[in-house]
Amino acid sequence: xxxxxxxxxxxxxxxxxxxxxxxLAGLYSERSGVFDIGLEGKMLGAAFAAxxxxxxxxxxxxxxxxGIAVSIAxxxxxxxxxxxNRGNQIVSGVAINFLAIGLTAxxxxxxxxxxxxxxxxxxxxxxxxxxxxxxxxxxxVPVIGGIYSELLSGHNILVYIAFLAVPFTWWVLFRTRFxxxxxxxxxxxxxxxxxxxxxxxxxxxxxxCTGILCGIAxxxxxxxxxAGFIKDMTAGKGFIALAALIFAKWKPVPVMFxxxxxxxxxxxxxxxxxxxxxxxxxxxxxxxxALPYILTVVLLAGFIGRAVPPKAGGTAYVxxxx
Amino acid sequence: xxxxxxxxxxxxxLMPAINVAAAFFVSGLVVLAIGENPIDAVRILVWGAFGWNxxxxxxxxxxxxxxxxxxxxxVAFHAxxxxxxxxGQAYIGGLGVAFACLALDRFVPWWVTLPFAVAGAAAxxxxxxxxxxxxxxxxxxxxxxxxxxxxxxAASLMVYLLVNVMAKEGSMQPETxxxxxxxxxxxxxxxxxxxDFGSAPANLSFVLALIACxxxxxxIWRTKLGYEIRTFGANQTAAVYAGISPVRITVITMxxxxxxxxxxxxxxxxxxxxxxxxxxxxGYGFVGxxxxxxxxxxxxxxxxxALLFGMLxxxxxxxxxxxxxxxxxxxxxxxxxxxxFAGALEHMFRPALIKLFGVLSAPATxxx
Numbered sequence: 079x080x081x082x083x084x085x086x087x088x089x090x091x092x093x094x095x096x097x098x099x100x101x102l103a104g105l106y107s108e109r110s111g112v113f114d115i116g117l118e119g120k121m122l123g124a125a126f127a128a129x130x131x132x133x134x135x136x137x138x139x140x141x142x143x144x145g146i147a148v149s150i151a152x153x154x155x156x157x158x159x160x161x162x163n164r165g166n167q168i169v170s171g172v173a174i175n176f177l178a179i180g181l182t183a184x185x186x187x188x189x190x191x192x193x194x195x196x197x198x199x200x201x202x203x204x205x206x207x208x209x210x211x212x213x214x215x216x217x218x219v220p221v222i223g224g225i226y227s228e229l230l231s232g233h234n235i236l237v238y239i240a241f242l243a244v245p246f247t248w249w250v251l252f253r254t255r256f257x258x259x260x261x262x263x264x265x266x267x268x269x270x271x272x273x274x275x276x277x278x279x280x281x282x283x284x285x286x287c288t289g290i291l292c293g294i295a296x297x298x299x300x301x302x303x304x305a306g307f308i309k310d311m312t313a314g315k316g317f318i319a320l321a322a323l324i325f326a327k328w329k330p331v332p333v334m335f336x337x338x339x340x341x342x343x344x345x346x347x348x349x350x351x352x353x354x355x356x357x358x359x360x361x362x363x364x365x366x367x368a369l370p371y372i373l374t375v376v377l378l379a380g381f382i383g384r385a386v387p388p389k390a391g392g393t394a395y396v397x398x399x400x
Numbered sequence: 401x402x403x404x405x406x407x408x409x410x411x412x413x414l415m416p417a418i419n420v421a422a423a424f425f426v427s428g429l430v431v432l433a434i435g436e437n438p439i440d441a442v443r444i445l446v447w448g449a450f451g452w453n454x455x456x457x458x459x460x461x462x463x464x465x466x467x468x469x470x471x472x473x474x475v476a477f478h479a480x481x482x483x484x485x486x487x488g489q490a491y492i493g494g495l496g497v498a499f500a501c502l503a504l505d506r507f508v509p510w511w512v513t514l515p516f517a518v519a520g521a522a523a524x525x526x527x528x529x530x531x532x533x534x535x536x537x538x539x540x541x542x543x544x545x546x547x548x549x550x551x552x553x554a555a556s557l558m559v560y561l562l563v564n565v566m567a568k569e570g571s572m573q574p575e576t577x578x579x580x581x582x583x584x585x586x587x588x589x590x591x592x593x594x595x596d597f598g599s600a601p602a603n604l605s606f607v608l609a610l611i612a613c614x615x616x617x618x619x620i621w622r623t624k625l626g627y628e629i630r631t632f633g634a635n636q637t638a639a640v641y642a643g644i645s646p647v648r649i650t651v652i653t654m655x656x657x658x659x660x661x662x663x664x665x666x667x668x669x670x671x672x673x674x675x676x677x678x679x680x681x682x683g684y685g686f687v688g689x690x691x692x693x694x695x696x697x698x699x700x701x702x703x704x705x706a707l708l709f710g711m712l713x714x715x716x717x718x719x720x721x722x723x724x725x726x727x728x729x730x731x732x733x734x735x736x737x738x739x740x741f742a743g744a745l746e747h748m749f750r751p752a753l754i755k756l757f758g759v760l761s762a763p764a765t766x767x768x
Contacts, residue, residue, distance in 0.1 A: 115484075115548065159744035168482055168544055170744030172689055173736050180732030181430075187727050188434050194729075317548060324545060362564065368556035371549040375531075378541035378549075387542065 080221075084228050086345050091233065092303060094341025095240045096121070096295045100319035101326070101333045102240075102247050103291030107153075109251065109328060110284030111264040111390040112160055115171035116152065117292055118316025119178035124149040124296025126182035129196035129307030130189065132203040132300075141203065141301045142236075146293030152178065153289030154282075161281045164394030175316075183309050194309035196300070205234035205302040236298045241334070243291065248330040260284055264388035267395040277395045295319075321374040328388065340370040406750075406757050412701070416694050416742055418749050420708075423737035430733055434725050441719055441726065448718025449711035455718065457600025460588065463710030464602070464667045467609040469688025470706055471616050472661035474697035478620055479653040480633040485532060485547025486661040487685030488554030489525040493662025495561070496520025497669045498576055498676035505583030513582050517670050518608070518663065525662015526655040528554060533654030537647040543654070551685070562678050575677035585671040605667035609706075612660060613699035619656070629653055661685060687735055693743040709735070 100117045107114040124145035132141030152174050159170040186194040210231035217227040251257035259280055263270045267277045299315075300307040322340050326332035347366040355361050406415075428438035449459045469486045476483035483489075500516035532546035562574040588602040589595045620626040632639040632649045640646060668680050691709055695701030716731035741748075 115544075155740070159740065163745050163748050165744035165747060167744075168484065169689065169693065169739060172484070172686060173740035173744055176686070176732055176736030176739060180729045180734075180736055183729035184430070184434070184727055184733055187729070188725055194727075314552060317552060320545075321549060362560050364556040364560040368553045371552045371556075375535070375541075375546055375549050375553075378546060379535050379539045380541070 080224065084224050086342070086349055088229050088232075089345040089348070090338060090342040091229065091237060092341075093344045094337040095233075095237045096298050096303070096315050097319045097322055097340055098240045098334060098337040099236075099243065099291050099295035099298065100316055101323045101337055102243050102330065103288040103295065104320055104323045105247060105251075105328060105330060105333060106260070106284045106287035106291070108323065108391055109264045109388055110260045110281045111267060111388055111393070111395070112157070112281055112285055113167040113171070113387075113392045114156065114285075114288060115168060115317075115320060116156055116174035117288075117319055118312050118314065119171075119175035120149045120152045120289065120292035121296040121299065121316050122175075122182055122310070122312045123152050123178040124293040125300040125311055126178075126186060126196070126296075126307045128293075128297035129199065129300035130186070132199045133190075133197040133306065136201070136203045138199070138203055138205045138301050141199070142294065142297040145297035145300075146290055149293030149296060150286055150289030153285045153292070157282050157285040160394060161278055161285070164396065167392055167394075179310065182307070186307065186309065196307040198306045199301055200305060203301065204305055205236055205298075207232050207234050208238070234298075234302045236294060236302045239294065240298070244330055244334045251330065256283070261388075264390055267390050271395070271397065277397075281395075292316075318370050321370050324387075325370075325374050325377055327386070343367075343369050406754055410753065410757065412696055412698075415746070415750065415753065416696065416701075418753070419742040419746060420694065420738060422745075422749075423734065423741040426737050426741075427730075427734045431726065431730070436723050436725055441723060444719050444722045445715030446711070447715075448722075449715035453596050454598030454600045455714055457589070457597025457602040458714040458717075459707065459710040460597075460602040460606050461600060461667070461672065461710070462713040463706040464606045464609045464671075465664050465684045466687060466691045466706035466709045467613065467702060468660055468664040468667070469684050470691030470695060470702040471612055471688075471699065472657045472664075472685075473688045473692035474695065474699075474702055475616060475620070475629075475660060476653055476657040477692055477697045478626075478633050479629045479649055480636075481536070481650065481653060481657075482544045483529065483547055483654060483657045483661075484544055484689065485529060485550050485658075485685070486664075486688045487681050487683070488547070488551035489528045489658040489661035490664040490681045490685050491551075491554045491558055492528040493521040493525035494665035494669050494676050494680060495558070496522070496524030496662060497665045498566070501579045501583030501670055502576060505580040508582050510582055510584055510586065514585065514604075514670075517583075517666055521662040521665045522659035523662075525665075526659040528662075529654045529658025530651070533651045533658075536654075537650035543650075555679075559678055562676065566676065573677075576675050579670070579674045583670060584674050585666075601672035603667065603671035605671045608663065608666065610703075612663065613703055616660075617699045625652065661688070683732075690735060690739040690743065693746070694738065 100121055104114050104117050127148035128141040128145030131144035132138050156170050156174055159165040160167045183194045190196055213227040213231035216223045251261060259270060259275055263277055263280045271277050299311055318340055322336035323333060326336040343366050347363045350361050351363050431438040431441045448455050450456055472486045473483055497517045497520055500513055500520040504513045504516060528550060532543050532550055535541040535546050536543040566576050567574060568577045585603040585605060588606060589597040628644045628649055632644055636646060664684060669676055673680060687709060691702055691705045694705035712731050712734055716728060719726055720728045
């Protein structure tokens with residue numbers, strides 16, 4: 079029983095990592111007043127770029143860099159459309175999602191001719207699991223040994239980066255000047271503008287942060303969790319991340335718990351597939367898969383707490399003319 | 401025309417044309433990057449869609465889907481609501497069509513089944529839009545986010561129903577049994593004399609789609625409700641002062657929008673597949689956003705935009721066949737670029753164009 083629990087929690091950590099990175103990515107953008115439903119597309123683009131670059135160069139780190147670069151490029155397209163041209167942020171997000179789906183499949187087939195896959199990455203081209211110090215020595219210690227050597231140790235570096243990004247994001251948002259301004263521009267851009275700070279530049283920096291984190295999330299999928307890119311491999315994770323972001327009311331630490339919860343649901347769903355649960359019978363996996371979305375809707379409806387988005391979110395800032 | 405504005409024809413025809421041209425230009429660059437000739441690609445695409453009878457049939461079939469999902473988005477746009485849930489509403493709409501067909505197909509001819517199928521599609525689609533609508537109207541939760549969530553909930557629900565409840569006896573396929581003749585719409589070429597669309601599934605739903613266009617035009621521009629919807633969309637505060645109930649307009653508009661999206665299933669399920677199966681919507685709901693944007697939320701514009709996207713779908717399939725280096729995914733790329741340029745970047749060329757019209761009309765308007 080305890081071993082099963084550790085196993086489920088272990089896969090929870092693995093499954094929630096991409097959600098966490100993508101949700102934190104969305105946090106920067108949305109806190110600055112730029113809604114982003116294109117997290118999915120940026121992740122997919124990054125996963126493809128990372129998979130392709132790692133397969134060609136044989137270096138996972140170059141893959142990560144390529145993933146981040148592509149994700150930032152897509153984020154800048156979003157920024158150019160929504161910040162510079164004051165376009166509709168939702169429409170732009172939809173466009174970026176489609177662009178990523180189409181281009182990754184098209185270029186994947188053109189470059190590698192394996193039905194949209196990238197060649198499998200092995201060795202240095204993939205992020206290896208890290209074993210924390212003394213993990214092997216402590217393995218036999220009851221309870222703590224299992225938790226330490228199975229749950230905390232034995233993940234790849236991107237998992238640790240993802241969880242370290244949580245306190246880092248909190249620190250950036252709530253303890254730095256940049257973070258204060260970023261939150262302010264999402265609530266009241268006119269006030270920030272009056273203070274002599276460029277709304278445009280601030281929001282561009284926010285979407286670049288989004289690009290970086292989405293890039294890591296995508297690279298995690300193709301060169302850490304799996305060995306190579308598969309067509310449509312994000313499979314809605316960007317939207318679950320968006321749901322987690324809303325569920326956590328746009329706050330970094332709750333984002334982590336929301337992602338862990340949604341990752342846990344995913345892990346349980348995989349575990350329960352086709353199994354009989356005593357007293358209930360076969361649990362429909364689809365019900366568990368739909369649960370993150372249902373929970374988010376219930377939260378949005380204001381039945382459990384209240385999710386209030388950044389006030390200036392979704393609208394482009396227009397400088398008042400005299 | 402006042403200073404800093406464009407004539408209406410430029411706003412409704414020239415701007416979308418320029419935006420689509422930009423999207424096609426970038427698509428051409430993508431084709432070039434793959435190492436094929438873009439001019440040839442366009443030639444194959446247009447010929448594939450309009451150059452032969454079967455191609456035209458397929459183009460009309462795809463266009464039918466786009467008309468419905470485009471109208472769905474457009475109706476909501478008029479109330480400045482963004483219904484991004486067409487995907488889920490069409491999916492659930494399929495359930496309504498399937499119930500009608502499965503219940504009646506063995507007993508009555510298709511024209512008896514049709515009204516029930518249409519009503520089922522509309523009712524189920526509307527029902528799936530109802531909860532997000534009420535949550536937006538009464539609890540202020542953003543309709544964009546709730547409808548996205550409902551797309552995914554619909555996907556899970558349909559997989560569950562098709563695998564565990566509605567699947568054909570003794571079959572592993574997640575789909576219902578195939579409908580008999582009483583659950584199949586006649587093909588267009590069997591109705592129209594002298595027309596032959598080959599194996600293309602263009603069916604009576606295309607006529608339904610045209611009716612839906614007229615219905616939408618009358619609704620939005622010729623009824624009291626339409627006036628209220630447009631007023632609410634233009635200025636919510638003013639609408640409230642004019643005695644228009646925001647809750648009522650939000651809910652009714654979303655119901656109509658959801659019903660329109662649901663009707664897409666009539667074309668796909670009763671017109672072509674003749675069974676309910678998973679993922680039959682496959683992105684039509686999302687593309688409806690592009691159709692509505694390009695068509696400027698006007699039924700006539702939507703009709704043309706839907707034909708354009710129908711052409712892309714059919715011609716793109718032909719292109720993938722003729723140029724193996726270009727897969728069907730090219731269609732998705734072109735769609736994305738159209739959404740980007742005609743939607744998100746719609747204002748990009750506007751300042752330049754306004755300046756141009758300013759220069760052109762300056763000598764006439766300047767006082768002597």
